[in-house]
Amino acid sequence: MEIRITKKELTEIVYDAYEHCKRIKDGKNASYIPYLAKANRDLFGITLCFVDGDVINVGNHDHVFGIESISKVATALLVLKDYGCETILKMIGADATGLSFNSILAILLENDRPSTPLVNAGAIAAVSLVRPVGNRGQKWKAICDNINALCGSRTEFIEELYQSEALSNFKNRSIAWLLKSYNRIYDDPELSLDLYTRQCSLGVTTEQLATFAATIANGGVNPMSGVRLFEARFAPKIISMMASVGFYEYSGDWLFSSGLPAKTGVSGGIMGVLPGLFGIAAFAPPIDEAGNSVKAQAVIRYLMEKTGFNVFECGNIRIDE
Ligand code: GLU
Numbered sequence: 470m471e472i473r474i475t476k477k478e479l480t481e482i483v484y485d486a487y488e489h490c491k492r493i494k495d496g497k498n499a500s501y502i503p504y505l506a507k508a509n510r511d512l513f514g515i516t517l518c519f520v521d522g523d524v525i526n527v528g529n530h531d532h533v534f535g536i537e538s539i540s541k542v543a544t545a546l547l548v549l550k551d552y553g554c555e556t557i558l559k560m561i562g563a564d565a566t567g568l569s570f571n572s573i574l575a576i577l578l579e580n581d582r583p584s585t586p587l588v589n590a591g592a593i594a595a596v597s598l599v600r601p602v603g604n605r606g607q608k609w610k611a612i613c614d615n616i617n618a619l620c621g622s623r624t625e626f627i628e629e630l631y632q633s634e635a636l637s638n639f640k641n642r643s644i645a646w647l648l649k650s651y652n653r654i655y656d657d658p659e660l661s662l663d664l665y666t667r668q669c670s671l672g673v674t675t676e677q678l679a680t681f682a683a684t685i686a687n688g689g690v691n692p693m694s695g696v697r698l699f700e701a702r703f704a705p706k707i708i709s710m711m712a713s714v715g716f717y718e719y720s721g722d723w724l725f726s727s728g729l730p731a732k733t734g735v736s737g738g739i740m741g742v743l744p745g746l747f748g749i750a751a752f753a754p755p756i757d758e759a760g761n762s763v764k765a766q767a768v769i770r771y772l773m774e775k776t777g778f779n780v781f782e783c784g785n786i787r788i789d790e
Contacts, residue, residue, distance in 0.1 A: 496755030498756070504634070512754060515769075518692065519692070521692060524679070533672040533673065535670055540671060541586055541587045541732070542711065543615055551600055554706055560653075561595060564584045576590050585713070612668050675750040678752075680692070685708060686745060687745075712730035743786075753765050
């Protein structure tokens with residue numbers, strides 16, 4: 470089927486989706502990280518960024534929240550650029566675990582690789598690969614520079630979130646050391662865990678995440694800065710990872726019902742990519758049992774249904790001026 474829509478019509482659908490979903494009360498703030506437990510549960514924002522840089526914003530689109538697991542997408546891109554697809558497939562993998570984001574069982578089952586850079590084990594392994602290995606300061610700079618460039622502006626380190634997470638991340642600590650026992654972490658485990666925790670504590674807005682997503686949708690060129698941040702061949706690779714595991718154990722249900730490759734974070738953010746057309750980000754703190762924002766899922770799903778957009782659509786999708 471051919472889908473044709475104007476930017477004006479799409480803008481109306483985004484506003485309508487926001488109004489339709491804003492009263493949803495389901496879900497609970499993440500409770501295992503104390504800072505996230507106390508976030509205002511009524512915050513709700515959405516941004517759509519076209520590949521030409523035009524933007525649609527609704528609600529709390531400028532509220533700064535913790536990027537959490539959406540940072541995994543950025544660091545996966547960084548190591549894909551640095552090491553290439555073959556090496557990342559061998560050293561980390563690209564398999565959906567079908568299990569929770571911090572599953573120990575997944576590491577035991579998939580015992581030759583950490584499975585994918587988009588779950589905690591693979592993300593900590595990805596951080597361990599960031600160059601220069603062994604150099605905390607330069608590795609952190611490389612991680613931040615990469616995220617800032619993708620977002621099109623500086624992200625803000627949320628010290629209170631970092632402290633809160635660093636004092637409660639016992640499971641992630643076990644993961645880092647379990648990876649060490651299998652020889653699947655490639656720098657010091659404590660250093661890798663700490664930098665992973667720090668990257669999760671960077672504060673972003675939906676505007677920044679939509680720019681990040683639009684950069685992927687645009688094949689590696691940030692539509693705001695016009696700068697090429699990665700080669701176009703990495704875009705389908707990262708999108709495939711988002712599609713297969715972006716919602717952890719709910720990834721298949723999400724992709725089936727929304728038709729949009731996307732990545733979530735426990736603070737309530739979701740970032741989705743419709744290749745060649747736009748990036749989208751939504752934020753609302755209450756999450757479901759898998760750690761995915763209830764309201765952000767609802768608003769994106771509503772928009773995808775109303776427009777008929779779907780990454781698996783076999784016909785043409787055109788957005789006209
Ligand atoms: N920093 C969180 C953790 O490691 C990220 C989890 C997520 O956002 O899914 O537990």
